[in-house]
Amino acid sequence: MYFNKQYFQLFGEKEFDTYEREQIVAIKDEIERESENYILNVNETEFINYITNKYVLKEPQFDYDNIFVSTYQKDIEGKYWPRRYNVYDDKFYSVDVIVYHIPFVGMSELLKYIPNPRMLWNEKVYIEEQCLCYEIISFEKEASKVKREFESFVNNLNQQLNNLLGNIRQYNDKLYSVVKSNLQSKKQKILEKNNMLAALGVPIKKADNISKTFSVPISKSKKEIVLKPSVTEKEFTPEPTLDSGIYEDIIATIYDVGKQFERLPSTYSRKEEEHLRDHFLLFLQPRYEWSATGETFNKSGKTDILIRYNNSNIFIAECKFWKGPKNYLATITQLLGYLTWRDSKAAVIIFVQNKDFSAVLKSVEETTNQHPNYLGFANKQNDSWFNYRFHINGDKNREVKVAVLLFHIPSI
Structure with missing residues (x-):
């Protein structure tokens, strides 16, 4: 089970600015691939709405009211245990792992991107059944310590998410005009090439x-x-x-x-x-x-x-x-x-x-x-x-x- 999880760095895989530029290039390429007659004949508003809805980013939003917890045991090599434990570095020892499952809606892919501005924080997480899963290794088996660590995680998660949402909303706000501009530019080139008036x-x-x-x-x-x-x-x-x-x-x-x-x-x-x-x-x-x-x-x-x-x-x-x-x-x-x-x-x-x-x-x-x-x-x-x-x-x-x-x- 452990080895099948697709872990990633939360808000730490790739710059959002780079992702945004790639999205805009993809929009331009999709419009450029359409035939000349399609571009000239299609209802402009309907086509712009179609492309805009296809590339709009759906904001991730977390449902903290329905968080649930699971647990499993994991073998961890002794060299990764706290020094206060009397263990051998080259041997494995079983330990409890507490997994917090935070349900969310929106695009999970966006949780990988580094916002601008950002805070210098990220954590290793994974997605399972539309839940963000965060693991805490419970060496001491103290519930209060696990709870404090998760509360700190949630606090940082919300701060970084707010930064990302600002980027997403700026992108979505200008998306319609970006699509419209690319469509009209393509149409104008076709008309000029064929010496026609729209x-x-x-x-x-x-x-x-x-x-x-x-x-x-x-x-x-x-x-x-x-x-x-x-x-x-x-x-x-x-x-x-x-x-x-x-x-x-x-x-x-x-x-x-x-x-x-x-x-x-x-x-x-x-x-x-x-x-x-x-x-x-x-x-x-x-x-x-x-x-x-x-x-x-x-x-x-x-x-x-x-x-x-x-x-x-x-x-x-x-x-x-x-x-x-x-x-x-x-x-x-x-x-x-x-x-x-x-x-x-x-x-x-x-x-x-x-x-x-x-x-x-x-x-x-x-x-x-x-x-x-x-x-x-x-x-x-x-x-x-x-x-x-x-x-x-x-x-x-x-x-x-x-x-x-x-x-x-x-x-x-």
């Missing part, structure tokens, strides 16, 4: 004569195991996309106008979806210039706000009154059905007449991830503005950014 930038820009802020006219009365993403497309084709900065500005404009609706419920509470849609257009249209045509935004049906390019939609917003989570999910389905290009953008604008606005916000947060095309939660701008990631029907690599904006316009 996407055809649609020629839209903010008008120069529009101020960063605006006021809405006031009426006379008072106005959140990961599988590797698969790719079905054989060849990458550049597709038009709306610049992310323009998209964010469009959504911010919609949000600012919608908040004005909330401040003036008497003016807007009785208006229909189509009229409220037109009010958004009143402020969107003059803020952006389309170099190809005069009209940047288009209307389609009663509630849609569109930006079209080469007869396809690159942006669409749908205005709806809140009629429950089922209708909300159906609106998202309708919205995604209008889009075909990679990296499309969209918005769901919801007018809430319910008195309990908080309940509607909670419902949106709880039900959005139930949509079959849901990829993930991006962020929450504030209590009534959520950003999500969805995919076009049948292809997870064609991502759609969807902003969900809710405005409280109770009936008066």
Whole structure:
């Protein structure tokens, strides 16, 4: 039993800094091994999440409440016994060995690495059945002495572990950006080699004569195991996309106008979806210039706000009154059905007449991830503005950014 144990120096085998550098090289090598078409076609966010989750370090954490002890006898050569014992150096004598088993979770491999900073301490240990095992040779057979030695071990273990956890957390915090940087660098090299653009930038820009802020006219009365993403497309084709900065500005404009609706419920509470849609257009249209045509935004049906390019939609917003989570999910389905290009953008604008606005916000947060095309939660701008990631029907690599904006316009 004794000779089968895989002993190692706790926090003493290899510098963590060296291990971190090796991990980053491994990430770069894995990305470099992917084919050109895979890199160009794969959903960037999904692939970054896949690599990040694959290389993330899971912190070791010890469960001191469930420590248990075992014992066995071991023959030790006399020259290793304390001098006070009358033994011969070249003979072996049996002695009790007390083994403390400390359960833990996380990556056992990390317990071998030397943190930076470090304390000048390590001990010989081994792993058995997800327990860190530390042995104490009980020459004197005094329980109090064994207990004191183990307490000293635990104290040093915690200090050194805290140093290591600091290194692990710094590594994990920057991991996503490291993966993203390597992926984008690989993609850029491929595009330059093939003289391609990742996407055809649609020629839209903010008008120069529009101020960063605006006021809405006031009426006379008072106005959140990961599988590797698969790719079905054989060849990458550049597709038009709306610049992310323009998209964010469009959504911010919609949000600012919608908040004005909330401040003036008497003016807007009785208006229909189509009229409220037109009010958004009143402020969107003059803020952006389309170099190809005069009209940047288009209307389609009663509630849609569109930006079209080469007869396809690159942006669409749908205005709806809140009629429950089922209708909300159906609106998202309708919205995604209008889009075909990679990296499309969209918005769901919801007018809430319910008195309990908080309940509607909670419902949106709880039900959005139930949509079959849901990829993930991006962020929450504030209590009534959520950003999500969805995919076009049948292809997870064609991502759609969807902003969900809710405005409280109770009936008066």
